Amino acid sequence: MSGQLTIHSAGPMVTVQDMGRSGTLSLGLSRGGAADRLALIEAAALLGLSAPLAAIEMAGMGGVFSTDTPTRIALTGAPMRATLDGVPLDWHGSHLLPAGARLEIGPVTRGAYGYLAFAGGIETHPVLGSRATHVNSGLGHRLAAGDTLPLGPDPAPDAPALALPVEDRFSGSEIRITEGPQTRLYSASKRERFIETAFRRSTHGNRQGVRLDFDGEPFTAEGQLGIVSDVIIPGDIQMTGDGIPFVLGPECQTIGGYPRIGAVIPADLPRVLQAAPQTPLSFRFVTLEEADAAFAAETALLNRLRTAAQPRIRDPRDMADLLGYQLISGATAGDELKGD
Amino acid sequence: MSADPRPDCPDIAPLGVDGLLVRFSTRLDDAANRAVLGFARGLESDPPQGVVEVASALSSVYLRFDPAVVSRAELTRALQDRAATRDWSTPMDGVGRHWHIPTAFGGDFGPQLAETAALLGMSEEQAVADLVAHPVRVLAIGFAPGQPYLGMLPDRWDIPRLKDITPSIPASALVVAVRQLIVFSADTPTGWRHVGQTAFRPFRSESDAPFPLRPGDVLHFEAVSHDEFDRIRASDSDGSGGARLEVQE
Numbered sequence: 001m002s003g004q005l006t007i008h009s010a011g012p013m014v015t016v017q018d019m020g021r022s023g024t025l026s027l028g029l030s031r032g033g034a035a036d037r038l039a040l041i042e043a044a045a046l047l048g049l050s051a052p053l054a055a056i057e058m059a060g061m062g063g064v065f066s067t068d069t070p071t072r073i074a075l076t077g078a079p080m081r082a083t084l085d086g087v088p089l090d091w092h093g094s095h096l097l098p099a100g101a102r103l104e105i106g107p108v109t110r111g112a113y114g115y116l117a118f119a120g121g122i123e124t125h126p127v128l129g130s131r132a133t134h135v136n137s138g139l140g141h142r143l144a145a146g147d148t149l150p151l152g153p154d155p156a157p158d159a160p161a162l163a164l165p166v167e168d169r170f171s172g173s174e175i176r177i178t179e180g181p182q183t184r185l186y187s188a189s190k191r192e193r194f195i196e197t198a199f200r201r202s203t204h205g206n207r208q209g210v211r212l213d214f215d216g217e218p219f220t221a222e223g224q225l226g227i228v229s230d231v232i233i234p235g236d237i238q239m240t241g242d243g244i245p246f247v248l249g250p251e252c253q254t255i256g257g258y259p260r261i262g263a264v265i266p267a268d269l270p271r272v273l274q275a276a277p278q279t280p281l282s283f284r285f286v287t288l289e290e291a292d293a294a295f296a297a298e299t300a301l302l303n304r305l306r307t308a309a310q311p312r313i314r315d316p317r318d319m320a321d322l323l324g325y326q327l328i329s330g331a332t333a334g335d336e337l338k339g340d
Numbered sequence: 341m342s343a344d345p346r347p348d349c350p351d352i353a354p355l356g357v358d359g360l361l362v363r364f365s366t367r368l369d370d371a372a373n374r375a376v377l378g379f380a381r382g383l384e385s386d387p388p389q390g391v392v393e394v395a396s397a398l399s400s401v402y403l404r405f406d407p408a409v410v411s412r413a414e415l416t417r418a419l420q421d422r423a424a425t426r427d428w429s430t431p432m433d434g435v436g437r438h439w440h441i442p443t444a445f446g447g448d449f450g451p452q453l454a455e456t457a458a459l460l461g462m463s464e465e466q467a468v469a470d471l472v473a474h475p476v477r478v479l480a481i482g483f484a485p486g487q488p489y490l491g492m493l494p495d496r497w498d499i500p501r502l503k504d505i506t507p508s509i510p511a512s513a514l515v516v517a518v519r520q521l522i523v524f525s526a527d528t529p530t531g532w533r534h535v536g537q538t539a540f541r542p543f544r545s546e547s548d549a550p551f552p553l554r555p556g557d558v559l560h561f562e563a564v565s566h567d568e569f570d571r572i573r574a575s576d577s578d579g580s581g582g583a584r585l586e587v588q589e
Contacts, residue, residue: 026380028481028551138545180355230399231395231396231397255489292407292412
C-alpha cells in the first residue's frame with residue numbers, strides 16, 4: 001500500500017535526494033544527488049532493496065515526520081538523535097514506522113548528513129530522470145513544515161529490522177587523492193606542502209563544495225589565470241583565485257576555470273563531505289592503480305552490504321519498535337532475498 | 341603544460357577514477373572548439389562501450405565510464421583510434437540550428453554598453469552593429485544549467501573581465517568578455533560586462549524541454565527598440581523571449 005509522508009518540522013536543509021542525474025552534465029546541470037552516496041546504498045541494504053531509492057537528506061538537523069501507512073525505514077549516514085514516539089532508535093539500522101507514529105530526528109551527533117529512507121522510496125515526480133533536489137538550480141525545494149510526499153509501498157513490511165556495522169566516515173582523517181590534468185601546474189614543493197598541511201573543514205560548506213581552512217601560504221598555481229575552463233566533477237580539489245582549496249560536492253558547477261590540484265577518490269569522498277566544521281582532514285596522493293583497487297562499483301557495494309546487514313539482537317526491554325523485529329528464531333519471511 | 345595537441349591527436353588524461361578528459365587545446369580557440377563539438381557529437385551518437393556520460397567544455401571533452409565494463413587503458417586506446425580518423429577541427433556536415441533572439445541594448449538594459457564601446461574605440465551604435473553582425477556558436481553549456489558560452493567574436497572584442505565583480509546581473513542578460521558572450525540562466529554576480537538584455541531563458545525548469553540550447557547551436561542577436569523589447573517580454577509565457585529557431589538541413 002502506498003502512503004504519504006508528512007513533514008511536521010524540518011531543519012534548514014532537508015531535501016529529497018537519490019543517486020542524482022546522469023546525462024545532464026553537457027547541459028550545465030551537475031549530477032547532484034546524495035552528498036553521501038554510500039548512505040543511500042546502506043539504506044537499500046538495510047531495507048533489502050535491489051537499488052537505492054529516493055530518501056530524505058538532512059544536513060546537520062533533522063525534523064519531525066509521520067506516515068499514514070506502516071512502513072519500514074532506515075536511518076543511515078551521519079548519526080542523529082532519533083526517537084519513535086519518544087523512545088530512542090538506533091542509527092545505522094532499519095525500523096518499522098507504524099502509521100501515525102511520531103518520528104523525531106534531532107541534530108547530528110557526528111558528521112554532517114543524515115538520511116531517512118523508506119522501504120518503498122519517496123515517489124515524487126522525477127525531473128530530468130531523478131527526484132533529487134538540486135538546490136542551486138532550483139529543482140525541487142527544501143522541505144518545510146506542512147509538506148507531504150508520496151511514498152511507494154513497502155515490498156516486505158514484515159521483514160526483520162536489520163543493523164549494519166558501519167566504519168567511521170564521520171571523523172575526517174587522511175583522504176586519498178589522485179593526480180588530475182592540472183596537478184602539475186603546482187610545483188613539487190607546493191604539492192608536497194599540500195600533503196603535509198593539516199587542513200580543517202571550514203564552516204563554509206554545502207552541497208556545492210567544502211572549503212578547507214589551513215595555516216600558511218595559499219596554494220597558487222603556475223599561470224592559473226590563463227586556464228581554459230574544463231569540466232569539473234565532484235571530488236575535484238579546486239583552488240580559488242586566492243589559492244584556497246575547495247573539495248567539490250554533488251552540486252558543483254559543471255565547468256570551471258580554477259586549477260585543481262587533484263581529485264578525491266570516490267571511496268573517500270563521503271569522509272570529506274561528512275566532515276563537520278573543524279574536522280581535521282589531510283591528503284595523500286595515491287597512484288591510479290591504488291585508486292582503481294579501492295574503487296567499488298555501487299551495485300557491487302550494495303550486494304556486499306546486503307550480506308553484512310544482520311537482524312538486530314538486543315534486549316527486548318530496550319526495543320522501541322518491538323514489532324519491527326523478527327522474534328521467531330531462525331525464520332524470516334524470505335522477502336529480503338526477493339527482487340534481485 | 342606541453343605544446344598544444346593536434347586536432348587528430350588530442351591529449352587523453354584521467355579525470356578521477358572513472359573519467360577521462362580528451363583535450364584538444366590548452367587554450368580556447370575556434371578550431372579546438374569545433375573539434376570538441378564534432379568529437380563529442382560522434383561519441384554521443386556512437387558511444388564506445390562502457391561510456392556512461394559525455395560532456396564537452398570549451399576545449400575538451402569529458403567522458404565518464406563504468407570501470408566494470410571497460411578499463412581506462414582500453415577506453416583510452418579506443419578514443420585515440422577514433423581521434424585519428426579525421427581532423428576534427430574541420431567543420432562537419434549536419435543539421436545547423438540557428439536561433440534569432442530579440443535583444444535590447446544599452447541604457448538600463450545594458451548599463452555597461454558605453455564603457456564596452458569605449459574599450460572598442462566605437463560609438464554605442466557601432467558596437468551594437470558590430471556585435472549583431474557576428475553570429476556566435478554555443479561553444480559549451482555550463483557553469484549554470486543551460487547557460488551558453490558563445491563565440492568567437494572578432495579579435496577586437498578581446499576585452500578583459502572586470503576586476504570588480506558586479507554583484508548581480510539579471511537572468512537572460514547578455515554579457516561580454518574575452519571574445520565571448522553569455523546569456524545568463526539566472527541572476528548572477530559577474531566580471532563580464534552587461535551590454536544587453538534578452539527575454540530568452542536558457543534554463544526552463546518547469547518545461548518538458550528545460551534546455552533549449554545545445555552545444556554547436558548558432559545564435560543571432562537582433563537589436564530591437566526598448567519599447568518593442570518591453571512588449572516581447574510582457575507577452576512571453578514560456579521563456580522563449582520572442583526567439584525564432586531556424587533549422588538548416
